[in-house]
Amino acid sequence: MNAAGPDPRVVERLRCPVCGEGLHLAPAGTSHALRCPRRHSFDIARQGYVNLLTGRAPHSGDTAEMVAARADFLAAGHYDVISTALADAAPASDDAYPLVVDAGAGTGRHLAAVLTAVPTAVGLALDIAKPALRRAARAHPRVTAALADTWQRLPLADASAALVLNVFAPRNGAEFRRVLAPDGRLLVVTPATDHLTELVAALGLLRVDPAKADRVAASLAGHFTEESTTVHRQELALSGSEVATLVGMGPSAWHTDPAGLAARIHTLGEPARVTVAVRLGTYRPA
Numbered sequence: 001m002n003a004a005g006p007d008p009r010v011v012e013r014l015r016c017p018v019c020g021e022g023l024h025l026a027p028a029g030t031s032h033a034l035r036c037p038r039r040h041s042f043d044i045a046r047q048g049y050v051n052l053l054t055g056r057a058p059h060s061g062d063t064a065e066m067v068a069a070r071a072d073f074l075a076a077g078h079y080d081v082i083s084t085a086l087a088d089a090a091p092a093s094d095d096a097y098p099l100v101v102d103a104g105a106g107t108g109r110h111l112a113a114v115l116t117a118v119p120t121a122v123g124l125a126l127d128i129a130k131p132a133l134r135r136a137a138r139a140h141p142r143v144t145a146a147l148a149d150t151w152q153r154l155p156l157a158d159a160s161a162a163l164v165l166n167v168f169a170p171r172n173g174a175e176f177r178r179v180l181a182p183d184g185r186l187l188v189v190t191p192a193t194d195h196l197t198e199l200v201a202a203l204g205l206l207r208v209d210p211a212k213a214d215r216v217a218a219s220l221a222g223h224f225t226e227e228s229t230t231v232h233r234q235e236l237a238l239s240g241s242e243v244a245t246l247v248g249m250g251p252s253a254w255h256t257d258p259a260g261l262a263a264r265i266h267t268l269g270e271p272a273r274v275t276v277a278v279r280l281g282t283y284r285p286a
Contacts, residue, residue, distance in 0.1 A: 006034065006050055009097050009122045010144040013160040016040050017153065048137030049130075049145035052155045061129030067107065071135055073242070074109045078276070081234040082167065082189055085280050089230075090114050090121075090163060091185050097122050098162035101179065103150045104169025106132045108139030108142045110189075111165060115140050121162070126150055153212035154179050163187065171216065176286050177223035185284055186224055190216055192231055192277035199243065199274060203264050205252040216281065224283035232278050237271035240252035246274070 005025060014023045018035035018219065023034040023042070032044045044050045047276075062070070073079070090100070098121045102111040105125035115123045125136035125145040137145035148155055150172055156179040164176050167189040176186050191208045200207050209215065217226070243265050265272075 005044060005048075006144045007122050007142060010099065010124050013099055013157050014124075014146075014155055015157050016042075017052050017155045019147070022157075023230070028135075033241075040228075045130075045134075047072055047134040048243075049125075049133040049147055051147045052267070053147050053149060058149060058151070059128065061127060062106070062132060064131040066249055067129060067131040067135065069245045070132075071107050071109075073245050073249055074107060076242070077237075078236055078242070078246075080113075081232050081276055082125075083110050085230070085232045085278075086110055086165060086167070086187055086189070087113045087117035089187055089282055090118050092126065093118075093121075093162040093183075095162055095181075096120065099124060100163045100165065101126065101156065101161045101217060102165040102167070103154070103172070103176065104166060105136050105145070108132075108136030108143055108145065110167050111136070111143060112140035114165065115142050124156075124161075126154070150175070159184075165189075171219040173220040173223040176220075177184070180285050182285060185227075186220075187280060188216060188220075188281040188283065190279050190281070191235075192279050193234075194275055195277040196246075197277075198272070199268075199273055201245070202268060203243075203247060203252075203261060205250075210266060213279070220283060224284055225286050227282045227284055229279055229281045232280060234276045236274045236276060238274055239269070239270055240246075240265050240272070243268065243272050243274070 018040045019038050021036040021037050024036050026033045034042045042052050100121050100123045102125050105127050108125045111123045115121050123143040126148045133145045154175045160183045161179045162184050164186045174207050191209050
């Protein structure tokens with residue numbers, strides 16, 4: 001997000017999560033917020049993201065420790081294979097400034113890669129975790145970050161986005177379809193069955209659901225038609241501390257005993273060979 005606040009090219013496509021009216025930046029000298037004509041107001045945090053939640057959040061998302069671990073791991077380039085695949089798959093658009101929405105954006109690194117590849121695009125990072133949005137707001141000058149529950153109605157106008165990204169995050173098929181333009185695309189990244197396979201048994205991590213592809217298809221059925229699926233793999237050579245960071249940034253962090261984890265990581269030796277394997281599905285609105 002730029003120093004002046006939310007990008008006006010993004011704000012004009014946002015909608016009030018209470019009444020559905022358009023939003024605008026509050027006049028200078030008043031509160032730092034977005035407002036709608038019916039006077040609903042949404043604060044812009046000093047860290048740069050706008051809070052578009054209504055009521056109590058159903059959950060707080062990833063912890064600050066998990067987000068910090070993810071930021072460190074991604075900054076080392078270990079998941080650049082994902083960022084590159086998304087950037088390469090981003091379609092051309094006739095829009096003067098196409099909107100790229102990342103639903104479950106995390107730190108915003110993948111969104112930033114797509115914006116770098118599409119110089120005319122602007123980005124909206126949506127996440128439920130405040131620690132993630134603090135980083136996403138600074139991920140790229142053309143990113144606007146917003147606190148939102150992607151299971152609910154997205155705070156966007158109909159057909160306002162050229163591209164929706166969904167990386168290791170929940171999928172709201174109906175809402176993704178609503179906010180995408182008729183010629184837009186949805187890019188979904190999910191773990192392949194051999195993703196991090198060397199660590200699953202050795203460290204007792206959560207396994208990839210063998211029915212993952214079927215569940216993705218079911219979540220999008222009736223809303224999208226699959227155009228293509230590609231698999232992207234890369235072997236990493238990780239130090240013990242990098243393995244610990246990798247575990248700490250994902251869902252296994254909620255289920256792993258730190259003391260026991262350190263002992264198990266030691267048995268892997270260094271460097272530990274770890275497979276990154278993801279599926280990238282490209283979908284068009286049905």
